[in-house]
C-alpha cells in the first residue's frame with residue numbers, strides 16, 4: 001500500500017459559466033435535453049432598448065420577480081431589475097447536475113491498469129445546495145478507491161463530485177452517490193468517500209452555529225471490511 005496519488009484543489013469550473021461577457025452561455029451537447037429549454041431571447045440591443053429586454057428563462061424569471069415582490073421589494077428598481085435573469089441563469093448552473101450524467105463528464109477516461117494500491121484524491125472543493133432550505137453547503141470531498149484492473153482519470157473524480165453536488169442535496173446522499181458512481185464505473189475492490197461541509201442553513205438561520213462542520217462518509221468493498229485500510233485512508237485525509 002505504498003503507491004497512491006494525492007492531488008489537491010482539483011476543483012475546476014469546467015462549465016465555463018462565466019457570464020462575464022455578454023452574459024450568455026450555451027451548454028454543449030445534449031445536457032439540456034431533459035428539461036424544457038428556456039426561451040432564450042436577446043432582443044438585439046438598439047440604443048433605445050436597454051438590456052432589461054434580455055431574458056434567460058422567462059418562466060423562471062417571472063417566479064423570481066414575484067418572490068422579490070412578495071419580499072416587499074420593488075423589482076423595477078435599478079439594482080433589482082435584472083436580478084430575475086441573473087438568478088435564473090445562476091440556478092441553471094447550480095443545478096446543472098440534473099442535466100449532466102457521469103458518463104458525459106467521464107468522456108471515456110477509464111483505463112486498464114494492473115495496480116491494486118489506493119488511489120486518493122483529497123480536498124476536492126465542492127458547492128451544493130441543501131434540499132431543505134435551498135441554501136448552499138460547501139466543503140471538501142476526499143475520494144479514494146482500490147482499483148481492480150481499471151483506473152479513472154484523476155480530474156474525473158472531481159467532475160463526478162460536481163455532477164452530484166450541483167443538485168438539491170443532502171450531504172449524506174451526495175457522499176453515497178459519489179461512492180456508488182465509482183462502484184458502478186470501475187467495479188473496484190473498494191471505495192471510500194468522506195465529505196466535510198459547512199451548511200448555510202445552520203450558519204445563517206436555525207441554530208446559527210457558524211463554526212460547526214458536518215462530516216459524512218461512505219465506505220464500500222474493502223474499505224468497509226478492512227479496518228486497517230479504512231484507518232489508513234482516514235489518516236491520509238487528516239493533514
Ligand SMILES: [Zn+2]
Pocket residue numbers: 130131132133134135199201202
Ligand atoms: Zn438546510
